[in-house]
Amino acid sequence: MKHTQTSDESTAPGEDSARGAESSRLVGSDRVLAVLKELARYPDGVGLEELTRVMGSPKPTVHRALGALRRAGLAGQDTRGRYVLGDEFLLMAFAHHEARPEHVRIRPVLEALAHRFGETAHYAVLDGREVVYRAKVDPPTGAVRLTSTVGGRNPAHATGVGKVLLAHQLGTVEEIGAWIGDSPLVRRTPRTLGTATDLHHDLRATLERGYALDDQENESGVNCLSLPVYATSPAVPSGAVSVSALTYRTPLRTLVDAVDEIRALLGPLGEPYG
Incomplete structure (x- = not known):
């Protein structure tokens, strides 16, 4: 039987591509959050090589995620070049917890x-x-x-x-x-x-x-x-x-x-x- 498309099923021009882009952004966000959670396990800091190894992700992917976190103030690097949670993240976490x-x-x-x-x-x-x-x-x-x-x-x-x-x-x-x-x-x-x-x-x-x-x-x-x-x-x-x-x-x-x-x-x- 021929399927008739209803108004609820209609797709506007470009909507499929927009949904695809949104899905891609969500995956990217998930990766950034995964790096953030893993970073929290290393209060003394962690190098890019080690972080890449324990996460089992490509180095460029982890590096991009760290870059996004650094731009947001949620991650930083110490004097040894190791990555640590950023001061902005700690400020938000402690302020939220105390309040x-x-x-x-x-x-x-x-x-x-x-x-x-x-x-x-x-x-x-x-x-x-x-x-x-x-x-x-x-x-x-x-x-x-x-x-x-x-x-x-x-x-x-x-x-x-x-x-x-x-x-x-x-x-x-x-x-x-x-x-x-x-x-x-x-x-x-x-x-x-x-x-x-x-x-x-x-x-x-x-x-x-x-x-x-x-x-x-x-x-x-x-x-x-x-x-x-x-x-x-x-x-x-x-x-x-x-x-x-x-x-x-x-x-x-x-x-x-x-x-x-x-x-x-x-x-x-x-x-x-x-």
Whole structure:
């Protein structure tokens, strides 16, 4: 049967070529962004040869992308000629992060927790199977480097912040099984929960007591207690705070005994509203 072109299907002269050019620009933009993301992995700078190798892209392509980033102030070169993130990028990133409403509201809480326990305090949100750290405050003294970084990720099922947020989303073992899907739960330490049944028991206990525990499940020698934060929704946590402590210095029992104090420091942000 002969196809009759409708008005919705009509193509103006030159439109196909315009769409093709737009597609090409998007591909080019994707390449520039890929270079920007890779560049962020090298705080000490990276040479063009190495960047080309790790990205698996032609040198001219990477060089053009770096040129575009430099013109925008998003990349630069140090005195050795190595490429680094540009000052303009850092200015935008830090200004945006510091101005986020949730960060502004949660920062004083994290500072109070870090000062009170002499340990690291976090604020994180859930993103699929992972948590993303939005804010972190180390103690005034005695800080020990943890795997967490602002903008970094960890498996949700292995962290206190992740489990307290999952507890409000996954109510049955079937829901947990569907959430796990075909990808097994990552075992970060010998204590990491590895099955849907184990995670279900833990999440149910978390919901009943109102806080989650990480008993060296994400990092050996580090435990934490986490509470939900209601910054943007009256009933669903927008994120979670945690106190992450070295086990030899602050045992998990110490954090559990102080949970009411932690809640008090969290204040209204720790309570559903509306």
